[in-house]
Amino acid sequence: MDIAVKDAAQRLGVSESRIRQLLIAGDLNGRRIGRAWLVDADDIARLQGQQRRPGRPVGPKRAWAIIDILSGGSAPWLSYSERSQVRSYAARLDEPSADDWRAILRGRSELRPVQAHPAALARLDRFDHVLLAGSAEAVRRGFDLVAAGEPRPEIYMPIKEWGHIARGLALRPSHDANLIIHHPMLVWPFEGRDAVPDATIAADLLHSAEPRAVRAGQLRLNELLKDLHRGMGR
Structure with a gap:
């Protein structure tokens, strides 16, 4: 219905x-x-x-801190005590389900659907602070996922960069979007990185309407969580 x-x-x-x-x-x-x-x-x-589902969101800065710590980062936008709290929180997680991960990490980004000319799509990587994301990037990185058709491109971009990049590429908000832009909330969590980490890609897959993509995201996040636990001596 x-x-x-x-x-x-x-x-x-x-x-x-x-x-x-x-x-x-x-x-x-x-x-x-x-x-x-x-x-x-x-x-x-x-x-x-x-x-x-049980579980409370941790807020955008801490959600990005969890993702960054899973990716080998140190979440420098948090204070020392806040980072310690996030690491302790991650240490207590035990093979979260996809629903658990969604509950923990929700609210970390604003989505902006836009229409872009094909020539503009080819020029996206020429701009600083524009990083590829989405299911196409997950497939390229070897996630347990097979792309169905041609995935719609997705990128990360700081919200403060939207104006001049939109003008430079003639991007316009549209209900018939052929590009999805993710604006991280409150913090740019990719400073010093030339690509978004696997944990970011995995977290985004959790919101897919395709169950195989959701499963691939959960598996990758739990693999990274196990690596973190081993590093903590758990």
Whole structure:
């Protein structure tokens, strides 16, 4: 059964624009009729089930700190005591499920769906602070995932860079997006890196509508967590 965007937003307790973002990103199943969206009610029930899972989000800075520490970083945007708390928190995690990871790490980024000319897509990597992401990057890195068709490109970009990059490449927000931009909230967690770490790619896969992608994200995060635990002597 399909429901309207307004009804979907009420059921999940989010804005209508957030529902449209999820639809455009492919993280929520639905279909378009003209300019309007209809949302798969069963998929809304799936997300409601995720919301009822135990676990609390840790906030954007600490969510990015967990991802950075899993990637061998030190989360320099946190104080020493905050980093110690995050490491202790990670040490207590025990093979989290996909739902657990989503609950812990949610709210770390803002998604911006845009329309870009194919020539602009080819020029994205010429800009500083633009880093490739998404399922295509996961496949390229050897995640346990097979791409279905041509994945829509995704990138990370600081929100403060949006204006001049959008002007330089003629990017425009669109419901018919062929590019998804992730803006990390409150912090740029990739300073000094020339690519987003595997943990970031894995965390993003957890929000896919494709179960195989969700499973691949969970497996990679838990592999990195085990590596962290071994390094801690656990």
